[in-house]
Amino acid sequence: MLTRSIPNWEISDSEATPEADFLNRRELCKTIAAGSILTAGSLPLIGAGAASATTPEARSSRLYPAKRNEAYKLDRKVTSEKIATTYNNFYEFGSHKNIWKAAQKLQTRPWTVIIDGMVEKEQKVDIDTLLRSMPLEERLYRHRCVEAWAIAVPWTGFSMKSLLDYARPIAGAKYVVMETFNDKKIAPGQRQIWYPWPYREAITIEEAANELSMIGTGAYGKVMPKQNGAPLRLVVPWKYGFKQIKSIVRFTFTDKRPKSFWEQIQPREYGFWANVNPKVDHPRWSQATEKLLGTGKRVPTQLYNGYAEQVAGLYIEIQKKEKIFF
Numbered sequence: 001m002l003t004r005s006i007p008n009w010e011i012s013d014s015e016a017t018p019e020a021d022f023l024n025r026r027e028l029c030k031t032i033a034a035g036s037i038l039t040a041g042s043l044p045l046i047g048a049g050a051a052s053a054t055t056p057e058a059r060s061s062r063l064y065p066a067k068r069n070e071a072y073k074l075d076r077k078v079t080s081e082k083i084a085t086t087y088n089n090f091y092e093f094g095s096h097k098n099i100w101k102a103a104q105k106l107q108t109r110p111w112t113v114i115i116d117g118m119v120e121k122e123q124k125v126d127i128d129t130l131l132r133s134m135p136l137e138e139r140l141y142r143h144r145c146v147e148a149w150a151i152a153v154p155w156t157g158f159s160m161k162s163l164l165d166y167a168r169p170i171a172g173a174k175y176v177v178m179e180t181f182n183d184k185k186i187a188p189g190q191r192q193i194w195y196p197w198p199y200r201e202a203i204t205i206e207e208a209a210n211e212l213s214m215i216g217t218g219a220y221g222k223v224m225p226k227q228n229g230a231p232l233r234l235v236v237p238w239k240y241g242f243k244q245i246k247s248i249v250r251f252t253f254t255d256k257r258p259k260s261f262w263e264q265i266q267p268r269e270y271g272f273w274a275n276v277n278p279k280v281d282h283p284r285w286s287q288a289t290e291k292l293l294g295t296g297k298r299v300p301t302q303l304y305n306g307y308a309e310q311v312a313g314l315y316i317e318i319q320k321k322e323k324i325f326f
């Protein structure tokens with residue numbers, strides 16, 4: 001069970017929030033203040049009888065644990081559930097890591113997913129209908145944040161490929177754009193107008209069709225915790241964490257590359273591709289090594305976060321054509 005004590009693995013704020021460093025100090029302080037007011041409230045603890053057995057949300061919990069796909073092996077230990085569920089980036093709930101309590105305000109039912117743009121037929125689908133039609137499995141994946149911390153998580157979900165089959169994009173569609181919910185009443189971060197809400201991310205259709213691309217619906221053999229992006233989040237483990245958009249409400253297929261959330265804020269620091277690469281430093285820090293949360297260790301960063309075998313082929317042609325590739 002999670003507790004309210006400050007975990008000893010927590011890293012210093014200055015180290016933990018480089019993605020927010022572009023903001024001036026005053027705005028940042030306001031952000032943190034708003035976050036602490038919320039966390040001081042009496043929001044329910046995770047797992048503390050969250051939903052009664054009759055709700056759709058509780059019924060969906062019967063889908064877990066799903067069978068593990070043993071094809072995906074790790075070179076490190078799985079990060080403890082406590083760390084992965086209490087050290088999070090979810091700017092909708094604050095620009096610091098301790099948002100897990102504030103995120104319990106998120107209501108994941110009813111939850112409607114819109115599939116639109118360049119598809120055979122635009123549709124709106126209820127989350128539980130979608131979950132029922134998708135083959136769920138568990139995979140152990142590394143996760144690497146652009147801030148140079150890393151974890152390893154047992155995600156449950158379905159392949160992005162099965163979502164493509166469901167959505168049926170038409171010829172000419174090149175990108176899948178994903179959007180997070182937008183609700184200032186629930187997410188205090190969204191009252192901060194200097195951010196381009198809602199959070200938006202995109203990958204190419206080829207990337208989405210890659211065997212590694214998943215839509216996460218659970219973690220650690222259970223329903224996805226809200227702070228980790230319930231009920232649907234993107235999992236593309238060879239890319240930096242900021243691509244892995246949480247709490248998705250919309251998939252739009254298009255032939256135009258959109259500007260994603262962080263790219264709009266700071267294009268020189270957060271490019272479209274965002275593939276993990278030890279040789280391409282962030283303008284403000286090195287990406288050569290990463291901190292493995294919970295271990296006190298720093299280890300070398302691996303190209304494509306260790307998934308070169310599966311994804312390097314996607315980028316051979318693109319790298320020749322694009323001057324800026326990061």
Ligand SMILES: Nc1nc2c(c(=O)[nH]1)N[C@H]1C(S)=C(S)[C@@H](COP(=O)(O)O)O[C@H]1N2
Pocket residue numbers: 084087088089090091092143144145146180199227228229240241242243244245246247
């Ligand atoms: N909607 C939304 N999705 C998001 C973010 C966010 O702030 N908002 N942060 C991203 C970043 S920077 C990271 S590292 C991962 C963190 O996922 P985790 O908290 O499950 O480890 O979520 C990504 N998805």
Ligand SMILES: [Mo]
Pocket residue numbers: 089144145146147240241242
């Ligand atoms: Mo991140």
